[in-house]
Amino acid sequence: MLRVEDLHVDRGRTKVLQGINLSVEPGEIATLIGANGAGKTTTLMTLSGLLPIAGGRAEFRAERGPLDIGATSPVGLVRAGIIHCPEGRQIFGRLSIEENLQLGAYLSNDRDRIAQAVADIYEWFPILGERRALKAGNLSGGEQMMLAIGRALVAEPKLLLLDEPSLGLAPQITEEIFDALGKLNREKGVTMLIVEQNAMLALELADRAFVIENGRIVLTGTGKELLDDPAVFEAYLGVG
Amino acid sequence: MKRLALTPIQAFFLLVAAMGVLVLAVEASGNGYFQTFTALMLVNVMLAVSLTMTNGFTGMFSLGHPAFMTMGAYVAVLFTYPVGRKGFAMPALPEVIAQIHLPLPVAALVGGLFAALMGWLIGRLVVHLQTHYLAVATLGLIIVVQTFALNLDGFTRGGRGLTGIPREATLALIGVSTVLVIVLCWRIKHASLGRAMLAVRENEMAARCFGIDAFRLKITAFVLGAGIAGFCGALLPHVVSVMSPKSFGLILAFNLIAIIVVGGQGSILGAVIAAVFISLGSESLRMVEESTGVYGVTQVIVAVALISFLLVRPKGLFGLKEPFIRTS
Amino acid sequence: MSDYLIQQIVNGLSLGSLYALVAIGFSLIYGVIRLVNFAHGDLLMIGAFMTFGLVASDMVPWAAIPLLVLAGGFAAGGLIERVAFRSISGAPMITGFIVTLSASIAIQNLALIFLGSQPRNFNFPEVFRMRLPIGGADVALIDIVIPAVTLLCALGLTTFIRRTRVGIAIRAVAENPFAAQLMGISIGRLVFLVFGLGGALAALAGLFWSGKYGQINPLMGFLPGLKAFLATIIGGVGSLPGAIAGGYILGFSEIAFVGFLPPEYSGYRDAFVFGLLILILLVRPQGLFGEAEQERA
Numbered sequence: 125m126l127r128v129e130d131l132h133v134d135r136g137r138t139k140v141l142q143g144i145n146l147s148v149e150p151g152e153i154a155t156l157i158g159a160n161g162a163g164k165t166t167t168l169m170t171l172s173g174l175l176p177i178a179g180g181r182a183e184f185r186a187e188r189g190p191l192d193i194g195a196t197s198p199v200g201l202v203r204a205g206i207i208h209c210p211e212g213r214q215i216f217g218r219l220s221i222e223e224n225l226q227l228g229a230y231l232s233n234d235r236d237r238i239a240q241a242v243a244d245i246y247e248w249f250p251i252l253g254e255r256r257a258l259k260a261g262n263l264s265g266g267e268q269m270m271l272a273i274g275r276a277l278v279a280e281p282k283l284l285l286l287d288e289p290s291l292g293l294a295p296q297i298t299e300e301i302f303d304a305l306g307k308l309n310r311e312k313g314v315t316m317l318i319v320e321q322n323a324m325l326a327l328e329l330a331d332r333a334f335v336i337e338n339g340r341i342v343l344t345g346t347g348k349e350l351l352d353d354p355a356v357f358e359a360y361l362g363v364g
Numbered sequence: 365m366k367r368l369a370l371t372p373i374q375a376f377f378l379l380v381a382a383m384g385v386l387v388l389a390v391e392a393s394g395n396g397y398f399q400t401f402t403a404l405m406l407v408n409v410m411l412a413v414s415l416t417m418t419n420g421f422t423g424m425f426s427l428g429h430p431a432f433m434t435m436g437a438y439v440a441v442l443f444t445y446p447v448g449r450k451g452f453a454m455p456a457l458p459e460v461i462a463q464i465h466l467p468l469p470v471a472a473l474v475g476g477l478f479a480a481l482m483g484w485l486i487g488r489l490v491v492h493l494q495t496h497y498l499a500v501a502t503l504g505l506i507i508v509v510q511t512f513a514l515n516l517d518g519f520t521r522g523g524r525g526l527t528g529i530p531r532e533a534t535l536a537l538i539g540v541s542t543v544l545v546i547v548l549c550w551r552i553k554h555a556s557l558g559r560a561m562l563a564v565r566e567n568e569m570a571a572r573c574f575g576i577d578a579f580r581l582k583i584t585a586f587v588l589g590a591g592i593a594g595f596c597g598a599l600l601p602h603v604v605s606v607m608s609p610k611s612f613g614l615i616l617a618f619n620l621i622a623i624i625v626v627g628g629q630g631s632i633l634g635a636v637i638a639a640v641f642i643s644l645g646s647e648s649l650r651m652v653e654e655s656t657g658v659y660g661v662t663q664v665i666v667a668v669a670l671i672s673f674l675l676v677r678p679k680g681l682f683g684l685k686e687p688f689i690r691t692s
Numbered sequence: 693m694s695d696y697l698i699q700q701i702v703n704g705l706s707l708g709s710l711y712a713l714v715a716i717g718f719s720l721i722y723g724v725i726r727l728v729n730f731a732h733g734d735l736l737m738i739g740a741f742m743t744f745g746l747v748a749s750d751m752v753p754w755a756a757i758p759l760l761v762l763a764g765g766f767a768a769g770g771l772i773e774r775v776a777f778r779s780i781s782g783a784p785m786i787t788g789f790i791v792t793l794s795a796s797i798a799i800q801n802l803a804l805i806f807l808g809s810q811p812r813n814f815n816f817p818e819v820f821r822m823r824l825p826i827g828g829a830d831v832a833l834i835d836i837v838i839p840a841v842t843l844l845c846a847l848g849l850t851t852f853i854r855r856t857r858v859g860i861a862i863r864a865v866a867e868n869p870f871a872a873q874l875m876g877i878s879i880g881r882l883v884f885l886v887f888g889l890g891g892a893l894a895a896l897a898g899l900f901w902s903g904k905y906g907q908i909n910p911l912m913g914f915l916p917g918l919k920a921f922l923a924t925i926i927g928g929v930g931s932l933p934g935a936i937a938g939g940y941i942l943g944f945s946e947i948a949f950v951g952f953l954p955p956e957y958s959g960y961r962d963a964f965v966f967g968l969l970i971l972i973l974l975v976r977p978q979g980l981f982g983e984a985e986q987e988r989a
Contacts (some may be wrong), residue, residue, distance in 0.1 A: 139783060172874065198873050198874070198876070199876050199877075199878050202874070202875070202876030203876060207874075208874045209874075210871060210874060214868055214870065214871035214874075215871070216863070216864050216867050216868060216871065216872075217867065218863065218867050219860065219863060219864060220868070223860050223863075226857065226860060227861065227864055227872075227877075230875045230876050230877055231859065231876040267738060267862060275875075279875075279876070333837070348822045358698065372702075378760065395882070419908040425786055426790065433972040438773070443890075487912070489970055489974060490970065493973060493977070495785055495789070496722075496728040496785070496789065497925060497973060497977075499728070499789060499964075500728070500918065500921055500922070500969075501969070501970060502927065504918065504922070504965075504966035504969060504970075505919060505966070507915070507918070507962050507963070507966060508962070508963040508966045508967070511959065511960055511961075511962045511963040512960070513964060514959065515960055541791045589748035614797075614914065617792055617806075618797050621790060621793070622790075623960070625790055629786075657807055659804060659805070659809070660800075660801035660802070660805040661801070661805060662797070663797055663800075663801040664797075664798050664801045664802055666797075667795070667797040667798035667801070668794070668798055669793070670794045671776065671779075671788065671791050674780065674783075674787055674790060674791060675779055675780065678783055678787055
């Protein structure tokens with residue numbers, strides 16, 4: 125589904141990514157873990173077309189054949205099914221919940237389908253349905269995260285990129301969110317690439333995991349393998 | 365800039381020498397056109413240097429220079445207009461002032477002080493405004509001042525304008541003033557006051573965390589700029605002998621902004637160089653305009669050139685730097 | 693009610709509508725890209741000259757002229773975006789400022805070159821110069837048409853922004869352009885649309901302006917443009933209802949200043965308008981209807 129080879133990306137003069145290799149297969153949950161500043165967010169922003177590629181290649185296998193991410197506009201990537209749920213949720217606080225969800229399907233012209241997709245989200249997250257006319261800025265952090273995920277799902281993602289879904293949430297809420305993500309993956313078959321600082325949670329959920337350090341992938345394996353790896357345990361799981 | 369790096373003292377003497385040569389040469393030429401052009405160019409230099417201090421040092425965006433120039437000009441003319449004709453041209457003038465005649469340097473200082481005082485009163489209200497509000501408020505100030513100049517016709521002769529203002533602004537006076545203004549702004553920039561202003565420009569919040577009183581600094585920059593603008597405004601009618609409410613308006617505000625943007629906002633030498641070149645450029649374009657009869661071309665070219673310039677060098681020629689001179 | 697009062701109310705409504713039409717565009721553009729478009733007022737001048745040209749050419753039916761002016765204003769607004777703004781998107785705010793200021797100066801002087809500096813007089817056809825007796829006052833028809841059309845435009849635009857998908861997208865970009873991009877919204881196209889819509893309304897204001905005052909010149913857009921921006925600030929920049937309300941507040945205050953004070957003060961009306969602005973900004977820096985917000989770099 126997604127294949128990234130020797131990806132280099134610069135931000136200003138800083139060479140942030142220095143040869144990333146990773147791949148995600150259809151139906152899996154993959155996770156990218158690593159410390160602050162390792163290049164996690166940069167990777168996701170590159171995959172959704174927001175940053176130019178300086179070297180290497182990123183390819184998305186869509187239904188209509190392979191798509192070169194570096195040569196496709198952000199709009200084109202959304203259309204192809206790469207949906208990015210950004211760090212810090214970034215919901216539209218001054219818009220209503222309903223409007224936020226509708227924007228998720230901005231590129232679709234099929235009104236019935238949009239209505240159905242929005243109704244589905246309300247079923248998944250009933251609390252959003254109860255408050256659909258409310259301005260999204262009034263929601264709590266966890267509810268905003270649900271809305272951000274819901275907004276991404278309305279777009280019918282082939283590949284869902286999630287940036288730090290646990291950021292700023294209480295541990296219990298984080299667990300609820302991760303439960304929901306697992307359920308979405310099992311029941312709807314949504315392929316996901318999750319970037320997380322909370323490595324334990326992410327590894328428990330993931331089929332496949334990548335550890336990023338200073339812009340390079342230093343370790344790859346299944347979520348379970350990495351969980352059991354003492355080096356990973358030491359570096360990212362710690363005693364916390 | 366390794367090859368040519370003067371100490372500030374050397375640069376000062378070079379500036380004085382260059383100014384002396386320029387003033388003497390132009391005076392000696394006896395050519396009225398050259399003399400007027402040089403005077404206008406030097407006033408542009410002063411205006412640009414003071415605006416690069418007000419805006420460039422602190423990051424404000426004031427368009428108000430023409431307003432303060434108008435104030436300074438009318439106030440100075442009250443004291444320099446021929447006493448015998450004041451009764452006719454300025455009937456509302458109190459008898460006390462009508463009898464006074466001051467030499468231009470004093471009158472121009474009075475005009476500058478008046479503008480500075482008004483700058484202080486107005487600055488207290490507007491300097492805390494966000495960038496675009498400040499721009500519009502100062503643009504509005506130009507209109508307000510023009511409106512007053514137009515309506516206080518007992519002092520200004522309104523829209524008919526004042527003519528026959530004595531041409532007392534000698535090149536020597538303007539040359540000395542220019543050197544003084546450049547030195548003043550230079551000293552401010554490289555003293556702790558200027559460094560604090562630059563800190564406010566880079567990050568006002570952080571500067572305030574270091575105990576820098578951003579409001580006071582902005583006021584200081586605004587008042588100094590207003591004062592110098594008022595002084596320059598006071599000189600100009602004594603170069604061209606006429607003054608009307610619309611003498612200094614939007615176009616002038618824009619051209620000054622163009623100069624400091626090209627020079628690099630906050631660069632004093634950049635402002636000087638850009639002022640000289642833009643004055644030369646627009647003067648030659650103006651001659652083309654007059655010979656072809658197509659008026660407006662100069663402004664179109666200046667505007668388009670400025671947009672193109674911003675695309676290529678958004679920070680101007682020198683940014684904040686002072687070329688050719690060692691500053692630390 | 694005395695007929696003098698009625699007359700003043702009609703004048704205020706009519707002038708306020710003109711400010712509101714221009715202010716809407718300012719507010720839309722500022723709301724979406726945080727840019728004060730100094731060239732916006734010049735679109736009023738362009739609209740006025742388009743009207744003048746169309747009337748003088750005598751080739752199009754009357755009813756078509758407003759539509760052509762709207763379309764022309766849309767094109768002119770979009771052109772400003774493409775030529776002046778698109779090239780510097782992403783640059784600091786001050787750069788954007790200087791570029792639109794340059795664009796304004798360039799437009800004014802191009803108009804001076806090609807249209808001449810002499811003011812031109814022209815009259816709308818007889819129908820539009822009709823006067824109606826209302827409550828004893830003798831009111832010009834155009835002073836009724838202007839507020840009516842403005843109201844329609846304001847309602848239409850508000851509905852568009854509130855209800856349609858593109859309208860929601862415009863609000864989304866205004867709030868968070870980064871996230872809006874992730875939704876697949878093409879910001880460039882929306883910005884073009886917003887400049888175009890603002891341009892169309894400003895050009896319509898130009899049509900009305902020329903019909904109401906009967907005289908046009910290449911620099912006519914500057915002062916109404918500046919005042920419309922004041923109206924925007926008074927209402928709270930970025931708020932559409934605020935811009936409309938600000939336009940009427942400004943229009944009525946100006947008319948009241950001129951109409952109810954002794955005539956020797958009327959020369960100061962522009963000074964009064966800017967004084968009013970400073971006063972309002974001191975009391976409510978975010979405008980009357982605006983939400984307080986942090987300045988973006």
